[in-house]
Amino acid sequence: MEQVKAEKIRNTLKQTREKRKHQVPRVYQVKLQNLSARDRETLDSLFLEAKWLYNYVIADIENRLTPDVWKLKEVEVKTPEGFEKREIKQLSSQMRQGIVERIRRNLTSLKKAKEKGIKVGKLSFKSEVRSIPLKQYGITYKISKDKNRVKIQGIGKKFRVLGLHQIPEDAELAEAHLIKKPSGYYLHIVCYLPKEKVMREIKEKQVNQPIGIDLGVKHQLTLSNGEKISWYIPETKRLIRLQKSLSRKKKGSRNYWKTKQLIRREWEYINNKRKDVQNKAVSHLKRFSFIAIQDDSIKSWKEGYFGKQIQNTGIGGIIARLRTLATLIPVFFVDRYEPTTQTCSFCGHKQKISLSERTFKCQNCGREIDRDVNSARNILKTVLERLADPLKSALPVDCGEVKPVEWALSLR
Ligand SMILES: [Zn+2]
Incomplete structure (x- = not known):
């Protein structure tokens, strides 16, 4: 009996997987x-x-x-x-x-x-x-x-x-x-x-243009077409005031819990705003025929001196969302060691560029371009080249393999 039941469950699971x-x-x-x-x-x-x-x-x-x-x-x-x-x-x-x-x-x-x-x-x-x-x-x-x-x-x-x-x-x-x-x-x-149906809806709004994305601190997303998407949602003054007031309250007292509840509410409000911006950014990105992005090590950013700023921008959230989006439109991740900032996106010349330099001035062809746009263009180029090369494009593309849960864990 038990065996029959187990077999039945297995079959249902298999059918669901097929349907999904x-x-x-x-x-x-x-x-x-x-x-x-x-x-x-x-x-x-x-x-x-x-x-x-x-x-x-x-x-x-x-x-x-x-x-x-x-x-x-x-x-x-x-x-x-x-x-x-x-x-x-x-x-x-x-x-x-x-x-x-x-x-x-x-x-x-x-x-x-x-x-x-x-x-x-x-x-x-x-x-x-x-x-x-x-x-x-x-x-x-x-x-x-x-x-x-x-x-x-x-x-x-x-x-x-x-x-x-x-x-x-x-x-x-x-x-x-x-x-x-x-x-x-x-x-x-x-x-x-x-x-x-979902694909059809996306296709209807889509432009026939691929896009490269550079992730940054000042501008969270810089696109290879020159667009910059920035947002910065800091903790509110109200939150800071509430936190101060909490520190003056007697721990465990009625007023303490009341203030604590207000703080939670304020956090919810801030996080909703952050999620909202992420949603808008992702639905904008959905319009492109495919996305190329560098698999930057967000973790090392977080641990480094950018920590607070990164948290406030929810870039980690964006990457997780892009990995989910990869099931609908192609998202290609470029190796994080690819020298996308040090290469001229016009002529391919490589040169050093310091963190403070906002403009890439090519010593070979003389052209100047915004540092992040240059990088986004290189990210896109790397993917386009990989796709054009039959040997390389046969390689498995890393998309959507990491589930949001694991990603969140790796961020901790
Ligand atoms: Zn050049």
Whole structure:
């Protein structure tokens, strides 16, 4: 019997994988509306129980990460008074399975990072869990589009949501995540759209022109056609003021937590702004027929003196997005050791250029060009040459191989 069941699961997984090849994932965010104090309490208990379960497993991962651990109805929780038993009442079995799977996934990515020689610690205790996996559409959650309602497993009430209209008719709904943010509760719904249609929409807006991109600190993106895209979203004055005020409050006091909550909210606001700019930049880049970019070592930038500035610009986010975009339009990564800044993009002459020089003045052909534009043009040229050379173009192209999760880990 067991064998038949396992075989069936394997087949379904295989079918899904086959289907996903012709689909593109999109995540839609919808916000839960009109929540009463009781609703918040119910939702909060989900997040609290998720934290208990997560920390319980993490505390003794070798012995507790068993195939059956999600079946537990009671876990031990560490309190200032010692260990206490807590009942898991609200989390459905699928939610619990999702949380355990998350631990397994995190372990795997840690292992992978370690294999790559990246220094990583172990999984740490969470002071708060802010996301609960809702694995299967139709079971853990359900939406009714015409009524703008969401039903979450184990909760009797259907929540009113805003934003369901964004989801296209032909989208196939998959898993979702229930998210707790300072500004409220959200559902992140993963949908699969027909790849062909998405590609057609991209093609309609596309210009028949490839583009090279140079990543920088002053201008975050410099394109080979001379365009510069810059943004800098610093921490707000309000945030700095709040942080100062927090430092004067008594730790653990009511006012302390109030201010802390306000700080979280402000962070959410800043990060939303940063994400917004990234979205705009990526949708601009989508218009080009292909993208060439240097696989710069963002990590070394971050560790170096550019650290703060890089964080504020979210360049790491852009690269992660480009790697995802690579499933839709070709994105070519040029080796980071390619001397793109020291080569004249007109005649190919190589010369030294110091960091402070903003203009490339060629000692061979005499032409002058903005340093970053020159570099972006060289990046594009390198890829075009590689593509024109039948021997080289047969080499596998590095695109979309690294998943955002791993990328995020390697950034840490
Ligand atoms: Zn030259």
